[in-house]
Amino acid sequence: MKLNGNFQNLEQSYLFVTIAKKVNEYTAAHPENNLIRMGIGDVTLPLAPVVIQAMHKATDEMAKKETFRGYSPDSSGYPFLREAIAGYYQSLGVSVEPGEVFVGDGAKSDVGNIVDIFDNANTILVPDPVYPVYVDTNVMAGRKIAYADANMENGFLPMPEAGQSADIVYICSPNNPTGAVYNRDQLQAWVDYALEREAVILFDAAYESFVSPGLPRSIFEIPGAERCAIEFCSLSKTAGFTGMRCGYTVIKKELAFEGVSVAKLWERRQGSKFNGVNYVTQRAAEAVFSPEGIRQTQEAVAYYKGNAQVMVQAMRDMGLWFTGGENSPYVWFQCPEGKSGWEYFDYLLNEKEIVGTPGEGFGKNGGGCMRLSAFGDTEKTKEAMERIKRG
Amino acid sequence: MKLNGNFQNLEQSYLFVTIAKKVNEYTAAHPENNLIRMGIGDVTLPLAPVVIQAMHKATDEMAKKETFRGYSPDSSGYPFLREAIAGYYQSLGVSVEPGEVFVGDGAKSDVGNIVDIFDNANTILVPDPVYPVYVDTNVMAGRKIAYADANMENGFLPMPEAGQSADIVYICSPNNPTGAVYNRDQLQAWVDYALEREAVILFDAAYESFVSPGLPRSIFEIPGAERCAIEFCSLSKTAGFTGMRCGYTVIKKELAFEGVSVAKLWERRQGSKFNGVNYVTQRAAEAVFSPEGIRQTQEAVAYYKGNAQVMVQAMRDMGLWFTGGENSPYVWFQCPEGKSGWEYFDYLLNEKEIVGTPGEGFGKNGGGCMRLSAFGDTEKTKEAMERIKRG
Numbered sequence: 001m002k003l004n005g006n007f008q009n010l011e012q013s014y015l016f017v018t019i020a021k022k023v024n025e026y027t028a029a030h031p032e033n034n035l036i037r038m039g040i041g042d043v044t045l046p047l048a049p050v051v052i053q054a055m056h057k058a059t060d061e062m063a064k065k066e067t068f069r070g071y072s073p074d075s076s077g078y079p080f081l082r083e084a085i086a087g088y089y090q091s092l093g094v095s096v097e098p099g100e101v102f103v104g105d106g107a108k109s110d111v112g113n114i115v116d117i118f119d120n121a122n123t124i125l126v127p128d129p130v131y132p133v134y135v136d137t138n139v140m141a142g143r144k145i146a147y148a149d150a151n152m153e154n155g156f157l158p159m160p161e162a163g164q165s166a167d168i169v170y171i172c173s174p175n176n177p178t179g180a181v182y183n184r185d186q187l188q189a190w191v192d193y194a195l196e197r198e199a200v201i202l203f204d205a206a207y208e209s210f211v212s213p214g215l216p217r218s219i220f221e222i223p224g225a226e227r228c229a230i231e232f233c234s235l236s237k238t239a240g241f242t243g244m245r246c247g248y249t250v251i252k253k254e255l256a257f258e259g260v261s262v263a264k265l266w267e268r269r270q271g272s273k274f275n276g277v278n279y280v281t282q283r284a285a286e287a288v289f290s291p292e293g294i295r296q297t298q299e300a301v302a303y304y305k306g307n308a309q310v311m312v313q314a315m316r317d318m319g320l321w322f323t324g325g326e327n328s329p330y331v332w333f334q335c336p337e338g339k340s341g342w343e344y345f346d347y348l349l350n351e352k353e354i355v356g357t358p359g360e361g362f363g364k365n366g367g368g369c370m371r372l373s374a375f376g377d378t379e380k381t382k383e384a385m386e387r388i389k390r391g
Numbered sequence: 392m393k394l395n396g397n398f399q400n401l402e403q404s405y406l407f408v409t410i411a412k413k414v415n416e417y418t419a420a421h422p423e424n425n426l427i428r429m430g431i432g433d434v435t436l437p438l439a440p441v442v443i444q445a446m447h448k449a450t451d452e453m454a455k456k457e458t459f460r461g462y463s464p465d466s467s468g469y470p471f472l473r474e475a476i477a478g479y480y481q482s483l484g485v486s487v488e489p490g491e492v493f494v495g496d497g498a499k500s501d502v503g504n505i506v507d508i509f510d511n512a513n514t515i516l517v518p519d520p521v522y523p524v525y526v527d528t529n530v531m532a533g534r535k536i537a538y539a540d541a542n543m544e545n546g547f548l549p550m551p552e553a554g555q556s557a558d559i560v561y562i563c564s565p566n567n568p569t570g571a572v573y574n575r576d577q578l579q580a581w582v583d584y585a586l587e588r589e590a591v592i593l594f595d596a597a598y599e600s601f602v603s604p605g606l607p608r609s610i611f612e613i614p615g616a617e618r619c620a621i622e623f624c625s626l627s628k629t630a631g632f633t634g635m636r637c638g639y640t641v642i643k644k645e646l647a648f649e650g651v652s653v654a655k656l657w658e659r660r661q662g663s664k665f666n667g668v669n670y671v672t673q674r675a676a677e678a679v680f681s682p683e684g685i686r687q688t689q690e691a692v693a694y695y696k697g698n699a700q701v702m703v704q705a706m707r708d709m710g711l712w713f714t715g716g717e718n719s720p721y722v723w724f725q726c727p728e729g730k731s732g733w734e735y736f737d738y739l740l741n742e743k744e745i746v747g748t749p750g751e752g753f754g755k756n757g758g759g760c761m762r763l764s765a766f767g768d769t770e771k772t773k774e775a776m777e778r779i780k781r782g
Contacts, residue, residue, distance in 0.1 A: 001558040001591045002510035003648050007656050042461035047453045055450040055671070062634070063443040070433035070633040105496055105636075105666075112664030113504075116531060119393035136663040140507060167392040200392045242461040243453070243670040245496075257394050265398050272527040273503030275496070278669050279634040280446070 006142040013132060015361030019345075026349055036384040038372045039355040041176065041330075043240040045303065047284070048296035051239065054287035058280040072276030076267060077103025077248070081282045084289035085248050094220045100252050102266060103285075105277050107206045107234035107247040112137045113273070114202065114230065114249070117265040118168060125166035127158050129177060129362030129369075131204070134170045151365050156180040156323050156332065160193035167199050171219075174207040177362045177371040178332040179324015181215050187222045194228035198257070201229040206247075209238040209301050211327045218250075226252035230262065237329065239288040239297040246277055246285045304329050307374035307381040314385035329374040332359070341370055352387045397533040404523060406752030410736075417740055427775040429763045430746040432567065432721075434631040436694065438675070439687035442630065445678035449671040463667030467658060468494025468639070472673045475680035476639055485611045491643050493657060494676070496668050498597045498625035498638040503528045504664070505593065505621065505640070508656040509559060516557035518549050520568060520753030520760075522595070525561045542756050547571040547714050547723065551584035558590050562610075565598040568753045568762040569723040570715015572606050578613045585619035589648065592620040597638075600629040600692050601699075602718045609641075617643035621653065628720065630679040630688040637668055637676045695720050698765035698772040705776035720765040723750070732761050743778045 019039060027033055047055075061067040072078060082098035089096035104110045115137050126134045128147040138145055146166060148158035156178040171190060173182045182190075194201045203219040211217045219229045231250040235241035251263040277285075287293045312325035315333055322333035335344035341358030348354040348370075357373075359366030374381065410430060418424055438446075452458040463469060473489035480487035495501045506528050515529045519538040529536055537557060539549035547569040562581060564573045573581075585592045594610040602608045610620045622641040626632035642654040668676075678684045703716035706724055713724035726735035732749030739745040739761075748764075750757030765772065 001513055001589055001648055003651050003653070003656060004508050004510050007508065007659060008651075010659065044456065044459070044461070046456050046459040049454070052450060052454040055453070056447060059443060059446040059450065062438045062446070063440070065435065065437050068435070068437040068631075068634075070435070070631075072634065105669075108666045109664060117395050117398065119395050122392055133663055140660070140663070198392055240459075240461075242666075243459075243463065245666060245669045257392055260394050260399075262394070265394060268398060268401065269531070272524055272531070273500060275499045275633075275636060278496075278636045278672055280671065281669055 004140065006140050009139050010136055015357070019355070019357065022346070022349060023355055033353055035353045035355060036376070036380045036387075037355045038376060038381070038384060039357045040373055040375060042242050043237065043300075043304075043375050044377070045240055045300045047240055047244070048288070048293060048300070050287045050290060050293045050296055051284045054283045055280050058283035062279065069279045072279070072282075075270045075274050075276045077101070077277065078279075078282050081286050084286050088289050089218065089220070089250075092217055092221070094218050096220065096250055096252070100250055100263065102249045102251065102263075102270065103277055103282065104247050104249060104270070104274070105245040106236065107204060107232045108133060110247060110249045111202065111204060111232050113269065114266070115141050115143075116269050116273075117262065118200075122167035123165060125164065125169045127170065127172070127175070128364060129156075129359060129366035130170070131172055131176045132362070134202075147363070149365055150175075150178065150180070152321060152334065157182055157186060159186060160189055165197070167197075169194060169199055169201045170204065171201055172204040172206075174210055174324070174328035174330075176207065177330055177357065177359065177366070179328030179330040180332070181211060181327045184216050184222065187216055187219060187225075191219070191222045191224045191228060195224050199228065200255075200257075200262075201225070203229050203231045205231055206234040207237055207328055208233060209298070210305060210329055215327060220250065220252065226254040228255070230255070235285055235288055238301070239285075239293070240300060241285070241288075244281050244284060246281050303378065304374045307376065307378055310378070310381050310385055311372055311374060314389055317389055325374070331372050331374070332369055333372075335368055335370050338368070340368055341366065344370055348388070352384075354384050354387060395531065397531050400530050401527055406748070410746070410748065413737070413740060414746055424744055426744045426746060427767070427771045428746045429767060429772070429775060430748045431764055431766060433633050434628065434691075434695075434766050435768065436631055436691045438631055438635070439679070439684060439691070441678045441681060441684045441687055442675045445674045446671050449674035453670065460670045463670070463673075466661045466665050466667045468492070468668065469670075469673050472677050475677050479680050480609065480611070480641075483608055483612070485609050487611065487641055487643070491641055491654065493640045493642065493654075493661065494668055494673065495638050495640060495661070495665070496636040497627065498595060498623045499524060501638060501640045502593065502595060502623050504660065505623075505657065506532050506534075507660050507664075508653065509591075513558035514556060516555065516560045518561065518563070518566070519755060520547075520750060520757035521561070522563060522567045523753070525563075525593075538754070540756055541566075541569065541571070543712060543725070548573055548577060550577060551580055556588070558588075560585060560590055560592045561595065562592055563595040563597075565601055565715070565719035565721075567598065568721055568748065568750065568757070570719030570721040571723070572602060572718045575607050575613065578607055578610060578616075582610070582613045582615045582619060586615050590619065591646075591648075591653075592616070594620050594622045596622055597625040598628055598719055599624060600689070601696060601720055606718060611641065611643065617645040619646070621646070626676055626679055629692070630676075630684070631691060632676070632679075635672050635675060637672050694769065695765045698767065698769055701769070701772050701776055702763055702765060705780055708780055716765070722763050722765070723760055724763075726759055726761055729759070731759055732757065735761055739779070743775075745775050745778060
């Protein structure tokens with residue numbers, strides 16, 4: 001038996017391991033520390049009351065024979081949830097049918113598993129820096145990967161280049177880790193590029209709930225996207241579902257290559273390797289899309305966006321170059337005095353008792369940058385910014 | 392962009408679609424019918440009280456900032472659950488460490504996704520008839536598949552054959568659909584075969600809770616299995632978790648090929664394409680393995696096994712050749728009068744108002760057989776057997 005040798009080509013991910021080690025060393029040496037953790041990409045506010053109610057109700061259904069639910073009727077989700085998500089798209093002015101919504105256990109799973117339905121000979125285009133899952137899942141399949149350089153010159157928003165050939169294009173907007181967001185014209189350029197080359201865009205919209213009016217939340221706001229794009233969404237940041245595990249993938253019925261429906265292939269993949277999302281979680285997700293659910297979850301998003309504003313103001317006060325913060329829970333900035341991300345990480349940890357994430361962890365173009373997260377407490381975020389500003 | 396062409400080689404699964412169509416036609420023509428559904432592989436009893444309590448408690452934790460849980464610390468499960476599962480193995484007399492247990496969202500996902508860690512050039516050996524996921528997930532990867540014939544002569548328990556070369560061997564015991572269970576000597580023969588050829592056994596133990604004392608529940612009861620086998624388990628049938636989605640995969644640290652740890656590869660695969668099981672579900676699963684949880688869930692298993700006994704007795708009364716029923720929720724029998732599975736399906740539906748599953752749906756060797764499920768109501772199971780026996 002031969003194991004998949006492509007796994008040997010994966011870069012070992014030392015980023016969070018190294019961070020944890022350095023933080024543990026610091027706290028061991030300073031037991032009375034006052035550390036503020038801004039490295040995490042995880043939410044901290046509890047689930048919305050309307051979601052909790054739905055969970056208790058669904059749990060009670062599972063306790064009685066008459067209302068007990070076994071297997072989902074479909075691995076792609078109960079009709080009640082697919083309809084609720086289609087309704088959410090309608091509220092954004094985007095036409096999506098329930099049958100075009102595929103409920104899964106999170107954007108990470110769907111973004112990772114989607115590679116199954118593509119031929120291994122395709123060339124992949126991935127922005128650098130970026131969320132490591134895009135690269136790792138394609139390395140596992142032995143695919144050729146090209147990089148689109150994101151940097152200060154293009155505001156960490158790379159655009160299509162004439163000579164660049166690609167079959168599968170990953171776009172993450174708002175971007176993790178940079179927080180940069182594409183505008184309508186920029187996304188139209190990517191859609192035009194994909195249509196011209198018969199490429200597919202994998203659009204990761206996990207942070208769409210942080211986008212302010214005027215900028216696109218969905219790739220399907222862009223004409224032509226229905227014929228070239230797959231969109232991945234998550235309730236992790238929208239509704240604090242990181243521990244709940246629920247997301248959804250949207251594939252329009254127009255999306256086909258050589259006459260083969262992409263949605264049908266994904267449905268077949270999921271039907272063979274997935275068995276649907278937990279019933280209680282599907283009811284919880286349905287509650288997120290109720291009017292009261294949207295109101296309550298947007299309160300939490302507004303709280304995190306308030307933290308991001310505190311960080312944005314501090315960046316401006318210090319005159320640091322940055323992206324994100326306006327439409328994203330992340331602020332991505334150039335480290336002062338030409339420091340590397342790791343040098344500045346050590347400085348922040350040892351001198352300011354703040355934990356960030358060095359940009360080097362997200363790709364070569366992340367060097368010299370730092371990511372700070374707005375998912376913490378407002379008072380602590382303010383305190384952290386004061387500490388940094390004091391220099 | 393090229394789609395994965397292997398998907399075109401999948402056989403269209405018309406089985407359950409055709410069954411649903413026939414049943415719908417019958418109920419439309421006979422609105423006052425008294426149909427007994429024995430085709431389903433889904434549980435019908437509600438979750439155990441101790442599980443429901445754990446779910447309410449965990450839901451309340453998610454409602455408060457102080458006790459809220461975000462991402463799992465590890466995509467392979469919280470330590471509390473991995474320890475509980477290791478403890479369950481200990482109660483079977485099998486030594487498994489918590490770090491050798493990988494919690495996932497169901498055996499179907501894990502059995503399907505495990506193919507990622509193997510090279511595509513491996514030859515797969517799959518019993519026929521069998522659960523279709525083994526074949527489909529390997530067809531998607533473009534692998535060569537060989538079949539091990541299961542039939543009346545070998546009691547639907549194929550054994551290794553001298554000339555048969557295979558790198559990856561699927562074993563499902565108790566088998567779905569036949570209900571046949573390997574004994575210790577038979578599993579030892581498979582382990583010896585795998586060790587000799589440096590093959591890996593993928594052991595699907597989803598129905599292990601139906602196995603009576605004296606027969607192996609885990610492949611790791613067999614000496615040498617730690618060096619050649621991966622075991623897949625599920626709480627779906629053990630604890631009625633079909634709508635909850637929780638299973639676990641056990642890979643012993645001894646399992647390695649050319650010095651590469653299989654567990655490490657699986658961990659890396661899951662770390663990139665999975666983000667852990669829902670927190671409430673992990674707490675629910677923990678409750679299953681508590682002493683009270685084991686008592687309560689075994690009550691449900693005993694109820695289903697009681698139904699299976701009713702079916703077994705009916706098979707004996709009618710003198711039909713059958714397997715399963717003793718250590719399995721399925722009874723698999725030869726249709727009377729040389730009927731094909733589909734002919735007998737039509738007869739049972741139209742003359743007896745009983746829905747079964749024709750064996751043809753599980754592979755060519757399933758022809759002329761029928762699967763009946765014990766997951767229904769006891770009174771209805773008795774009534775169904777009376778109807779069949781009346782002839």
